[in-house]
Amino acid sequence: MADFSQKRFLVIDDQPLARDALRTIAQTVGAFAVEFASNYQDAIYRIRNNTPDIILCDYVLGEGRSGQQLLEELRRFNLLPDECIFMMVTGEQAYEQVVSAVELVPDDYIIKPFSPDKLLLRLERIVAKKNFFAAYYKEKRQQEYARALAILNAQRDSEAGRPYRFEILRQEAEVQLASGDAEAAEASYRNILDNYEFPWARAGVARSLHKQNRLTEARDEIERVVAGTPHFFDASDIKANICMAQGEHAEAQKVLDEVSKKTPRNYLRKRLLAEAATLNGDMETARAALADVVANDTMPGAVTTEDRLSLARSHIDKGDKISAEKVLVGLRDSEIMVLGLDGQASFAALLAISSVDKGKPRFAGLRPALLASELEPATRLDVMRAALSLTDNDLADRHAEHLMASPDAKKVFSAIRSQYALHGRENDFREIQRQVALKRIHHDDVPAAGPG
Template sequence: MPYSDLSVLIIDPNPSMRGNLHNMLTQASITKAEYAVNSASAIKLLAKKPFDIILCEYDLGSGTDGQDGQQLLEDLRHHKLIGLWTIFIMLTSEAVHSKVVSAAELSPSDYILKPFTVDVLSGRIARAIERRAIFLPTYQLLEKGKLREAVASCSEAELRHPRLAADFARLRAELHLELGEWREAETIYTHMLQARPMAWVHLGLARTLFEQQRHEEVAQSLSELLEQYPRFMAAYDLLAQNHEAMGQQLQAKKILEDAVAISPHMVRRLRRLGGMAFDTGDIGAAERAYKQVVTKAKYSEFRDPEDHVNLVRTLVKKGDGPQASGVLRDMERSLRSGPNVEACRAISAAMLHEMTGNDIAAASELQQAAAAVQGARGLSTQLKVGLVQSCLKNNLDDAASELMMKLVNEADSEVTMEQAVDVFEKAGRHDLAQGLGQQLKNQVQELLQEAAGKTESGELKGAVFMLRQALRRTPGNLPVLFASSEAVLRQLNMLGWEATLAEQLQNHLHTIRKIDPKHPKLESLRMQYEATQHKYGIAT
């Protein structure tokens, strides 16, 4: 790609440094440059258009959100505002570099130590562009969701490009993790650890152990890692998650508190700490965490009205009505109106009315919240389930049932039929639980019948789709798992090999093996799948 076609975003609060960088880029024949003075302005620009290269100063100043360049990079990747092919170069002092490079899980494309010359900058850009060209075929497979082909692409590239073999091995391990192939990822990380004992390799290995529920090994590994790299923030996050999985909520909260003390500006971590503190009954810590979240996110492009709901809930639990009312007023005043904000406003108002004993007003607000949720997008499952529970508590049976049915049927919902019924049972509404369960069972049965009809008429893809919907509602249902597996095998054999379908089938077999490893149909399905692989020349 000609340098004159490259687009560059310079992120630096210093006007003279922005000017110097622009001059250097011009000397390197790069003329398409735009500027951002802080993380907020960078996010706004990147939400509108992509850039080939981002040159980001590590020290972005305190600003409004307190983010540094590394935290901005994590936010950009977390919210998918930059692609895998975006070249992100961090500009740092030598002192900062020595602290950051060992503790960064999400590494930039390169670090450049200040001061530097135009030759250094152009050389690093040239190296990054060359690297991007080598990785591009794999990135394109990832963009298309072809994870299995991307794994194969990494393996081939490791042999063709030995200089980048470690980078391709890292990506291959991450893909195995995404595919749920923990042992394969563990093997890669173990080999890499012997050759290159980097912090992120230790972390990757710990992740594979966590997914295999080897929690004691995870705790020991991460504790040792943090002794060596006390600022490796991603290790704190995984260690807290590991303690939580072991039922050790207080230890998990302590780990998150330690992480926040070291790096106080990452909003996602503060949210987790607030939730953990609330669940463990530490209302003071929850209040402090959620207040920081609301304050730090106030000028962020990622502002979420649920943060206000969490803070109101905490203050109501504390019994501080005046402060909770102030948070509600701030939400009404400072957030743009829309279904999400209206739902969060009404939920918060209902909590305040309940606190003062005004049940009629609380029920009215909950009705408004239930109506707003119907048109909302991106609200958390936790908030929606909480709304269902509040409706049940206030005898809004129809609203609760309708909300839960919609939640289970949402394409990206994580709530299963069993979990939905359990919410009603725990609320003491066995009658509603039975009715809801029967409706959902009827839905699953209808989907199974419709899938069978499509199979008979030769609509194999339609049958697979219907069974996928049924399985999402009841993921541990063995008859549905077997029906879906057989439908996928039928489509693979009749219509040709599709990697994503093959991955779906592998996940089905994995789930069946966990539920009933000795089921008589399991071995037959496995052998049929291997025969299908051989048919298309797919290596097993």
């Protein structure tokens, strides 16, 4: 039997009587140290400063927040070690439908009212599971993916691993995806689906196919999930990302508009909505979404310099260069200097567009690096736009050509075309298209080299 006297408990509930009842039950099963959190922000503060061993969290936290949102936020910022037990407490019998769909699941859930004996039974079962996976958790945390997979492979075939069969397969798939082996991850998820139709596994197949750039197949898989489990909001995010990769920006924005209204405090989703709206040409929606992120994503460190660059970009897209310049000059030099080349290039490019006098010297100083380095698609778009505005056509054309030849070509095609049209260079854009197509044809026609 597990000893809970040395475990630190955190009870999260917005109702004082409910908190007291949960503390009493926790003490009955042997808990000595039991702390309280009365709301969402209080819970995050306490967990961030001193992670408990066991969290008992009510599903309804007030102010439009839920325990599921809290769990997702904790995982987003890596504030919840795998060894920590997170148990959802709910009065909703229908919660089982929610937890069966979502990807980020609690360790367990328990429906009110419940007895100390029932809680004890659940906690002992979770402790046994945590102990079983302890060695795997350690290797995964250190990103030693090969070792993590080796442990899972050995456990999968063991007698002790039988109760955790699906969890082992799920963890295998997640590690394979994290390590970049999307084909193996797809196979692992399909292995799960051969036995049981978990929505999160179907979504995992879609994510794996997306990583392989098999967009039509990925879209088919995620459509099944969205249609079958409408409360699985992460599936809508996956669908939106796939739609953007296919160049269907209006559909991506429509999907995210709908789900964002149901989850107004999910700021990762708001960022994705801004991206989709930008690609769709809906600059006002993008700007509003990013302003909401910068103003209200209150987790310490959540709003990044990249978020502020995105807000400045949305002002430029809307034609409001004054507001864009205000955001950019509000960034400290120390914030800019810690950015990688992509971030510094985007900052210089956006500043050059919004304020030529302030931005052009910095942008010109980066030009050699911008010609020689690999950059992210969003950065290439920023550099291309700044180069077009400064009539540096050689630099603009190089980045446009890179983008048109990349796997992101469908995603960024309309953005490139509109910028070249804005600067009266439609014919040059068509010539870049033609040259990229010719190179692709030539590459496809070159026979594979045989043995020497």
